[in-house]
Amino acid sequence: MARKISNRRKIIMTVLAWSIGFLIFFPILWTIILSFKTEGDAIKTPLQVLSSHWTFESYALVQERSNYFRHFMNSVIISFGSVILALVIGIPSAWAMAFVPGKGTKNVLMWMLSTKMMPAVGVLIPIYLMFRDWGLLDTRTGLIIVLCLMNLPIVIWMLYTYFKEIPSEILEAARMDGAGLRSEILYVLTPMAVPGIASTLLLNVILSWNEAFWTLNLTAAKAAPLTAFIAAYSSPEGLFYAKLSAASTLAIAPILILGWFSQKQLVRGLTFGAVK
Known part of the structure; x- marks a missing residue:
């Protein structure tokens, strides 16, 4: 009652x-x-x-001083590129952990999550030196790789949770019908987990869009996203509040609009499997 x-x-x-x-x-x-x-x-x-x-x-002065649309395109390419790459790696990984569990699955999941507990500055120097030697400094490719690795533990954890809610009997029936591993993941598992995959994508796009530490330290001008665009209005002479606010508004507006229009999908994905 x-x-x-x-x-x-x-x-x-x-x-x-x-x-x-x-x-x-x-x-x-x-x-x-x-x-x-x-x-x-x-x-x-x-x-x-x-x-x-x-x-x-302030908006006119910001646009006159900086090329907003170049920074905007860098943010779009870096954010979505890193998350799509993380999903390509994370979906098979989460499938293996959810449907072919071993004794060490929980330990592996905890180890991946523990990497998020380490301060990013702890690995800044080796990553910076590798990027310098490999020619990845101030490139979109370099940022896509580092943001993918940064968000990969969250992607796998979220997908693992969603996949565990899917009955294994459905996959067994697909195998009996002759579905191979590739067909099982692409045509059976992935369509059933679309809400979870969508919410994982949206959440990690937001995390990548707002990432400032790596974007400020690994870019200069060519691949600088909107986080670097905002930081340009903080100078030793002081803060220019109106211009800084205009730059911040221009930077957060796209992700606010995306979150507003996708809030139902995000909530649906985050509660996926909560009610049976």
Whole structure:
């Protein structure tokens, strides 16, 4: 029997949820507001900022100083390229761990997850030297490889969880019908796990899009994504709040739009297998 919830409790929970949501979103909202102000207005008190003149001046100056669309294309290619490469590696790996388990499967999964616990700066020097010697510094290919390796543990963990929810009897039936390993993964397993694969792709695209440490240390100009585009507006002379806010808004707008339109798919994938 379902537990009855009073209208008063519904109202309180709704107000609390909206309040927490607004509190989390407020820094982004304030950044967007500052992006439509001049440098002089951006450093005023909040009430003065809201009542000051709104202008696109900062956006014009940012575009004049930097090539936004070049950085944007670098971010798109690097983010989606690294995640697609991680999925190509992660789907067969997760399949093997989910349907051909061994005694060491859990240990391997824990070892992969433990690599995310190490500070990235701990391996910066060897990776930088390898990229320098192999000609991968300031290249999209180099960033795709390093971001793929960075997100691969998360990709495999998520896919492993989704694959474990698929009944093994379905795969056994496919084998009895003559499906080989390649056909089993491509035509049986992958279509059934589309929600999980989609949510894995979306989540890791967001992680790759927002990655700043590796993009700032392994790029200079040619392959610099939007994270480097934002960092260009922080200088020893100080922060240019309006221009920095405009650059930040331009950088986060695409991923906010993507997240907004794909939120149902993301939630569906993250809850895949939760209800039987």
